[in-house]
Amino acid sequence: MSFNPLRIVLLGAGRVAAHLAPALAAAGHQVVGLWSRSPESGAALAARLPAPVAVAPGLQQLPAADVYLLTLPDAVVPEVLAAARFPAGALVAHTAGALPLSVFAPYKEQLRGGVFYPLQTFGPGRAIDWGTVPLCLEATDATALVTLHQLAASLSADVRELDSARRLQLHVAAVWVSNFPNHLLGIGRELLEGAGLPWELLHPLIRETLDKALAQPPFAAQTGPAVRHDAATLARHEAALADRPRWQQLYQQLTASIRATAGAAPAPANNGSGLRL
Structure with a gap:
């Protein structure tokens, strides 16, 4: 399936990001930036990627991207959304299963919100077959959903739209x-x-x-x-x-x-x- 490569910034460098970032790069996307609460974890993940990645020193210095993926614990997402400076109209998607799309409601004038939830357990040293991982999507607008579909389809053969209630x-x-x-x-x-x-x-x-x-x-x-x-x-x-x-x-x-x-x-x-x- 053909697709346009996307520029991705990952916020978070934990288990999900450690598996997702290399998969995105292998699929042809550009991971152009990383931010992590632990600078050491961010630098370690950036070093594993095939192309140079900017490790943002703070949430106010995020590079420009097509999609910002929040690979963070559920409880951290609201505080990061409140503190981060995204470009106007940016597509920002979290990767949580239980966190509703409404977490983006306070920022509807500044950004487009979405969900990019991979239904899988992630652990160090484990290989993930991304082609079989269900990717569950939701977005605040149709254009954002199309972009997330494009991103998901480049990784997995199982892409589904699920609203927040069914995803929970x-x-x-x-x-x-x-x-x-x-x-x-x-x-x-x-x-x-x-x-x-x-x-x-x-x-x-x-x-x-x-x-x-x-x-x-x-x-x-x-x-x-x-x-x-x-x-x-x-x-x-x-x-x-x-x-x-x-x-x-x-x-x-x-x-x-x-x-x-x-x-x-x-x-x-x-x-x-x-x-x-």
Whole structure:
């Protein structure tokens, strides 16, 4: 797909920017400037890019660009918008999932606002296949939306327009399928380590669980003592967590939620033909 290269300024040099800036450069855009609350992080990111990048010393010295992308924590965006000096009519887009488009409302006379939300988790040392990352867009005007579409389509094959309300629901869902499972996996790993068992023991189970959840509705794939109403096993598990009261409480809450979701009818009892989680 052909497109016109855009001049981009990134405000923020954290995890999102560390992945997004090289991807923009690889797609043929010009990352002409960076600003970061940490000058060291800004300089480090600029050094990784193929062309020279101006690291702005402050929010009042941002270079001219076609798009300004705010790759910042949600809570920081309003204060940066209030402090930054953008050219009149500049297109400024944040990359947050839960932050509404209305954050730009106080500045509607000075700039055009937008959302450029990549639905992905970003971590150091991880390679991101940008061609598969859903990019969710919203803008205060049609012209800004066209520009964001052009930018998004140069990176990904999955570009969607989502208003703030639906994007918020998407972000909540993303927390459920990414952040919360990561926390639960961490608990599982610590329990194994406490028992002197290797983390690798759970790898095949984790992979199969994810594969099943992607192949069918996850609630339909639910197994385990909670859905079977196996009171004896549940009691043993809770006893095993007695020295971890926070995790024991979480176990009880998740068990109750699984039971409520699965319904009141007990599942068939295990016939002893093999392990069933």
